[in-house]
Amino acid sequence: MTDSNPNASLTAPSIHGDALPPVEQHAQQYATVRNAHETELIEDYVELIGDLLTHRGEARAADIANRMAVSQATVSKMIRRLNELELVTSKPYRSLFLTEAGQKMAETSRARHDIVLHFLRALGVKDATARIDAEGMEHHVSDETLDIMQRFTEQQQKS
Amino acid sequence: MTDSNPNASLTAPSIHGDALPPVEQHAQQYATVRNAHETELIEDYVELIGDLLTHRGEARAADIANRMAVSQATVSKMIRRLNELELVTSKPYRSLFLTEAGQKMAETSRARHDIVLHFLRALGVKDATARIDAEGMEHHVSDETLDIMQRFTEQQQKS
DNA sequence: CAACATTGTTAGCCAAGGCTAAACTATTTG
């Protein structure tokens, strides 16, 4: 018996409210998540570098390592990748800078992050929790949902 | 200059609303996300196996491969891991079953997933989008936020 | 029941993202 057997559900009736989505849609969901995973670390680094540049004036590997709770070696390796992707420019032993593409990515990421964070706070989530959740959620929120979150937050603030 | 220089912000005043969180808190955010990543694939597999068992009566590797849009070899390898973790039992060439621990994990996952999905729909997100977002978000939503989401959804349904 | 189709497994490859240890560069300070 395979997944496409149309009678299967007759022999094993659902006790759940939600049935399984069609295979193609289901596959799409997982593929989208896998895809997000490939870019999200990159985005986190770029976003953090952008934040450090904005708030501190420079972005050093040691700061990134501390804030990400990761070894300096890991950061160094990652910076090489970011360089290859032309998201940052770096001279050995010097502060990092974002390329134009990097800046664009940092801004987009930061904006998404803020929308999610503010939305969670508007929902009534405690700040510390909201920050943790936002960090994890931001890469998995579609533009459509992001839009709705933003409107919700604005509504909330009016009242 | 390092991250802990207390004067840095004087020379580079923030143009953003949100300042950088303290290093320890920031590190905690990233660590939590990294941690979630380690378990989320496992949870996705277990959840899907549970759903297949519920809705189809059996869970075959081929079905999992199709629904996850992944090769059968990948599924086979993963099943070995799930076995080692004592989340599933399997005999070669036979359907999979969940151990007690596996069932517990599947239920928890399914419940979280449903709460997030229903919340997104209650927010006004289109079904297809909500499904994709929920798949990605579910592993990054704290219990606190989950609770709030559930209450929100219930509120919404009353009106 | 033999052949074919489907399903599952194994072997071996790859990239990503962690780590530690060691070497090197830059900065600070006695």
Added chain:
DNA sequence: CAAATAGTTTAGCCTTGGCTAACAATGTTG
């Protein structure tokens, strides 16, 4: 200005989660 300290890089290791190709088992069917 030499030595100590701090920061950065490199080398080399490990695990995870993908993949393809080849092979093995099972199920179906002429």
